[in-house]
Amino acid sequence: MDRSCSRAPRRRAVSGIVALGLAMTALTALPAAACSGRVFLDHDGDGRHDRGEPGLAGVAVSDGHTLVRTGADGRYRLPRGTALHFVVKPAGYVLGRRADGLPAHWARARGACADFALREDPRPAGELRVLLFADSQTRDAQEVEWFRRGIVERARITVSETVIRAGDGAGSTLPSRITVSDTVIPPALGVTLGDITNDDPALYPQLIEAVTSLGLPWLHAPGNHDVDLAAPADAGSLASFHAAFGPDTYAWEEAEASFIVFDDVIWQPYPGRKYIGGLREDQFAFLAAYLRDLPDDRPLVLAAHMPFFDDEPGIQTFRPADRERLFALLQRFEHVLLLTAHGHVQRHFFHEAGTGWHGARPLHEYNAGAACGSYWSGPLDADGIPLSTMADGTPKGWGELRLRGDGAYGLRWFIAEAASDPDTALALHAPQVLRRGSWPGQAVVANVFMGRADTRVEYRIDDGEWMPMVRVDQPDPRLLAENLRDDAAEELRAYDRLPEAAPSTHLWRGRLPTDLAAGEHRIEVRVRDPWRGEDIATTRYRLVDRDR
Structure with a gap:
């Protein structure tokens, strides 16, 4: 025993601010203690581990850098006990919801790692329908209301009615396609591709309430307008995002595909360009650890904000070295789809050797249009919501992804104009x-x-x-x-x-x-x-x- 620890501390009068500073210095100087938790099957759905509720083995849990798997008893152990950590929801299971309606897939360790409660998923495997929102980018409560009425409520009506017809694939160079029956398949997941708000994190609770009203587990990636503008460096620039949405880089598994949602904005607050697309070392560590255990034929969907291609000739949108390093990790997989946003236009890009992709066939990136269109601009439609047509002529709206476990997928855009059929192509x-x-x-x-x-x-x-x-x-x-x-x-x-x-x-x-x-x-x-x-x-x- 270190007897010095048993000595009574010397009493000194210090201000609260100084005391807080000393405490924070002490915390950062000491290595964070490891913590452990469990992943279990929550039979009664109360979110608490009760007697008779078994642990689930082999489930991935991560702090965003290190990835571990649960043992036979469902227990896991992470080396950094103060870190925000999350469970990779495994296929065939569903998570409960947090108080705000978002999935309960993350926690912040406060002396102990979290227990994660899972239930069996009643949805039959085969085909997955995913709603895609991008760049809601609200500046104030009025724009949040436009987003709620103009996008969320119109999506609520549309998803219960729309059927994707079968495509024949004639003349297409797409790597895969999907043939869908006339059965209406309800969506099972939602993803927002960044720029959730427009530099105002105080609006996050209202935006969360809007998307969770659809009753789906909803995943969020941060965008360049979701950073804390006062942050002096990229490290710490997503504190507000973390507080509202949890991890900025994580994975989520469905029977049909693995989804990897991640921050790809490097914040650089100095004169000139404030940000560029790229990835951090901890993200590469997580991605390498997660991808290592996946089979080559497992479909992957990567969701981020910044596009991986250069937006304008001669101007780098994404750091080339980071893109090539990421693509090298993805190269062995047979079915990969990239989802991005940011441009407030709609594009498809097929990566080949010129952008660092050396897979067997071109890598498809769907660069989705914006929910806010052209930043909630233009004349009002019949419902009092700005038309907000994007600069390329695409109406504001939302996207939809359908995919199967064999890698086949289909994409579609729904327009949000009061006087138009939302399924207008x-x-x-x-x-x-x-x-x-x-x-x-x-x-x-x-x-x-x-x-x-x-x-x-x-x-x-x-x-x-x-x-x-x-x-x-x-x-x-x-x-x-x-x-x-x-x-x-x-x-x-x-x-x-x-x-x-x-x-x-x-x-x-x-x-x-x-x-x-x-x-x-x-x-x-x-x-x-x-x-x-x-x-x-x-x-x-x-x-x-x-x-x-």
């Missing part, structure tokens, strides 16, 4: 009238919200032959028209005007013939999507004879 723009016999330089333009470079888009006039449309990199003329209306208005049409239209990656163009009979002509545009099958949209234009 494309929007058309065409002139209303043209002079018959004029040079056929005017066109119908189709914005296919989930379009990719290999998407087949065709059009026909009246009952004529189907003709291919040409993909173009240009602004959506529908948004350009709104820009001109804003320019011409002598007063603001809304609190904030819509963004300046930017070139879209999912726009197609087809020339309109002018050598047809005078009168009205129907334009049909069809899209063949490997995930949702065929969609058709129609509009009209008139040909008139005109004398000089």
Whole structure:
């Protein structure tokens, strides 16, 4: 025994602030003691371990750096007892909810590690439906209310009705596709891809209340607008996020896939660019430890905020060395899907050797559009919510992922405009009238919200032959028209005007013939999507004879 520990402490008068500082110095100087806890099967669902409730063996528990597995009795031991820690929810089980409605998959050790209560999952394995929100990015209580009514409530109605049709995959270079029956499958999980709020963590409780009202376990990744702006360095920049949502990097398992949700924002608060995409050493340690035990054919879904590709030529969005290191960890897996956000536009990117991916086939990254659209801007719709069309012409809304255990998956975008069908796949723009016999330089333009470079888009006039449309990199003329209306208005049409239209990656163009009979002509545009099958949209234009 160290007898010095038994001596009475010398009494000194110190201020409360100094005493607190001394206490914190003492705590940080001492190594954190290890702690232990248990993962058990909670038969009665009360969240407490009772006699007769067995421990669950082989379940992963982590502090975000070290990963351990429970023993035969469900016990685990972590080396750092003061750390925030979490259980990797195993497939076939469900977790209880915290007081705020979020999953009870994490805790902060206060002298002991937590016990994690699991129950058997009644959902049959086979196909998983996941709701995807990105960039809700609310600045105040008004925008939280718009998010609740304009996104959450519309999603609540839509998810109970929508059926994804079977795609034929014709002409697609996608690594996999999904064929879905006509059965409505309820969603079983929700994920928010960062920028939950817009630099105001005080809004987190209201945003949590909104998403948890859907009754799903909801996972959150932090974004660049979820950092604490006063933080002097990346370390400690997510204190508010941790307090509300728990770990910033963690895993979650369903029967169909493993989900890895992580922070990929490196906060660098000095003059110039405040952040860049990247990963920390502790995150690489966790990822390596978790992935090591997974079989090669286990589907992986990685959810983060910052895109892994460069947003603009010559400007790094994500640190190349970190991207290559991450991709090296993923390379052996046969089925990997990346989900990101941040850009307030909608894109699909396929990584190959040029971005550090050396897998057997291109790595698909779905860069999702924003729930807030263009930052809650533009005129109000019929429900009093800003239209907030994004700069690429995509309406604000939310995404949906469906996937199976064989790696097949399907993605879709739902639009949140009061006057539109939320399942609308494309929007058309065409002139209303043209002079018959004029040079056929005017066109119908189709914005296919989930379009990719290999998407087949065709059009026909009246009952004529189907003709291919040409993909173009240009602004959506529908948004350009709104820009001109804003320019011409002598007063603001809304609190904030819509963004300046930017070139879209999912726009197609087809020339309109002018050598047809005078009168009205129907334009049909069809899209063949490997995930949702065929969609058709129609509009009209008139040909008139005109004398000089």
